[in-house]
Amino acid sequence: MFLHGTSNVNDKGHLEIGGVDTLEIVKEFGTPVYVYDVALIRERARGFKETFDKLGVKAQVAYASKAFSTLAMIQLVEQEGLSLDVVSGGELYTALAAEFPVGKIHFHGNNKSREELSMALEHEIGCIVVDNFHELKMLEELCREKEVKANILLRVTPGIEAHTHDYILTGQEDSKFGFDLQNGQAESAVKIGMHSDFLNLLGIHCHIGSQIFETTGFILAARKIFEKLNHWKETYSYEVKVLNLGGGFGIRYTNEDAPIPASQYVEEIILEVKEQARIFGMTIPEIWIEPGRSLVGDAGTTLYQVGSRKEVPNVRNYLAVDGGMSDNIRPALYEAKYEAVLANRPLDEVEETVSIAGKCCESGDMLIWDLPLPKAGKEDVLAVFCTGAYGYSMANNYNRIPKPPVVFVENGQVTLVVRRETYADLVRHDLPLKVKAQNK
Numbered sequence: 001m002f003l004h005g006t007s008n009v010n011d012k013g014h015l016e017i018g019g020v021d022t023l024e025i026v027k028e029f030g031t032p033v034y035v036y037d038v039a040l041i042r043e044r045a046r047g048f049k050e051t052f053d054k055l056g057v058k059a060q061v062a063y064a065s066k067a068f069s070t071l072a073m074i075q076l077v078e079q080e081g082l083s084l085d086v087v088s089g090g091e092l093y094t095a096l097a098a099e100f101p102v103g104k105i106h107f108h109g110n111n112k113s114r115e116e117l118s119m120a121l122e123h124e125i126g127c128i129v130v131d132n133f134h135e136l137k138m139l140e141e142l143c144r145e146k147e148v149k150a151n152i153l154l155r156v157t158p159g160i161e162a163h164t165h166d167y168i169l170t171g172q173e174d175s176k177f178g179f180d181l182q183n184g185q186a187e188s189a190v191k192i193g194m195h196s197d198f199l200n201l202l203g204i205h206c207h208i209g210s211q212i213f214e215t216t217g218f219i220l221a222a223r224k225i226f227e228k229l230n231h232w233k234e235t236y237s238y239e240v241k242v243l244n245l246g247g248g249f250g251i252r253y254t255n256e257d258a259p260i261p262a263s264q265y266v267e268e269i270i271l272e273v274k275e276q277a278r279i280f281g282m283t284i285p286e287i288w289i290e291p292g293r294s295l296v297g298d299a300g301t302t303l304y305q306v307g308s309r310k311e312v313p314n315v316r317n318y319l320a321v322d323g324g325m326s327d328n329i330r331p332a333l334y335e336a337k338y339e340a341v342l343a344n345r346p347l348d349e350v351e352e353t354v355s356i357a358g359k360c361c362e363s364g365d366m367l368i369w370d371l372p373l374p375k376a377g378k379e380d381v382l383a384v385f386c387t388g389a390y391g392y393s394m395a396n397n398y399n400r401i402p403k404p405p406v407v408f409v410e411n412g413q414v415t416l417v418v419r420r421e422t423y424a425d426l427v428r429h430d431l432p433l434k435v436k437a438q439n440k
């Protein structure tokens with residue numbers, strides 16, 4: 001069994017997380033329920049910060065809140081002294097509602113609206129990561145109107161194909177994100193940024209993709225960027241203060257995954273940055289990173305009640321749970337793989353291989369294919385590990401299934417941080433039909 005963080009088997013033989021019996025969580029909050037191991041999130045956050053401190057590099061570690069954004073999570077990020085990356089007005093609103101220090105918020109997005117940019121300027125957030133010429137122009141106009149100056153980074157696409165699922169690649173030339181580094185777009189944007197009275201061009205941003213297991217992609221990206229930084233320094237006497245190398249550090253979901261420790265990603269990347277700065281005789285810029293998954297991914301576990309069972313002789317046995325693609329769309333979207341155990345008897349012997357189906361009206365709503373488990377039935381609770389990133393944040397109401405609650409566990413304490421949606425919540429924004437049916 002994959003025990004990690006504070007997860008353990010207690011003396012009742014139940015899975016416990018953060019010193020709390022998962023069956024007690026189910027009794028109190030029902031299923032499905034997302035459970036977050038807060039100590040593990042703190043450990044990951046501190047790990048990143050300590051690595052930068054050890055390397056003696058000025059840095060900001062910004063949590064990519066798209067991975068999991070709620071008031072309590074943002075407050076936890078603040079407690080741990082990280083910065084915050086938001087990618088929409090909604091994520092920014094959540095950060096503001098959590099009273100996150102505005103100067104440490106970075107705003108991303110490939111199609112930010114005028115309203116979103118205005119909101120960012122009005123709240124004087126730390127930095128806007130500009131993605132394209134349309135945004136650059138709109139932001140300058142807004143700053144002129146409001147008579148303010150915005151700190152910006154320019155997001156560039158370095159032309160790197162990292163090894164990950166096609167849907168979560170972002171650094172390749174054929175991408176919707178960023179200014180192309182190779183074809184002159186990035187250079188044009190730098191010239192605009194440098195000469196603007198309303199923009200303070202802090203530097204360059206690059207994010208090559210997500211769930212990446214090797215440092216090669218990051219290192220190649222850093223080399224390509226430094227070549228350009230040197231060119232811009234020689235041609236325009238422009239030197240960046242900040243280089244943001246994004247997030248994307250992979251985590252272990254199953255035995256098939258073999259990520260390197262987060263500290264190793266950072267160490268190898270920084271080593272390369274230092275080397276590049278040395279080669280080109282440049283000052284080492286402040287390094288920013290934006291981990292999402294690697295901060296919260298393995299800290300999340302989803303608990304489900306087991307329900308119906310269907311046996312297709314000589315083909316497969318299906319075991320259905322009371323959630324599915326509505327609370328975890330990753331298997332359907334990326335063929336993502338997960339491990340799971342029975343929370344009420346995690347140490348029982350494996351008796352069969354079953355496939356875990358969700359309850360949505362969709363054949364693709366499968367959470368795990370071919371999972372070795374004891375023979376399970378409706379008395380059992382399934383715990384699916386590593387659902388902390390892009391689980392709750394990508395949850396949806398397909399089939400009008402209410403979103404599950406989220407609880408934080410730490411030192412034997414459970415805290416409800418997101419309530420379960422109710423059926424009434426589901427129709428909250430609906431309006432009744434006003435026109436009468438025409439008589440035929």
Ligand SMILES: Cc1ncc(COP(=O)(O)O)c(C=O)c1O
Nearest residue numbers: 064207210247248290291292293
């Ligand atoms: C710009 C940007 N930064 C950071 C992240 C966080 O990535 P991850 O959760 O893989 O660390 C993403 C998502 O891929 C992203 O698009």
Ligand SMILES: N[C@@H](CCCC[NH3+])C(=O)O
Nearest residue numbers: 066168210211330389390
């Ligand atoms: N949502 C994706 C990652 C994309 C991250 C945002 N650029 C996942 O679950 O793996």
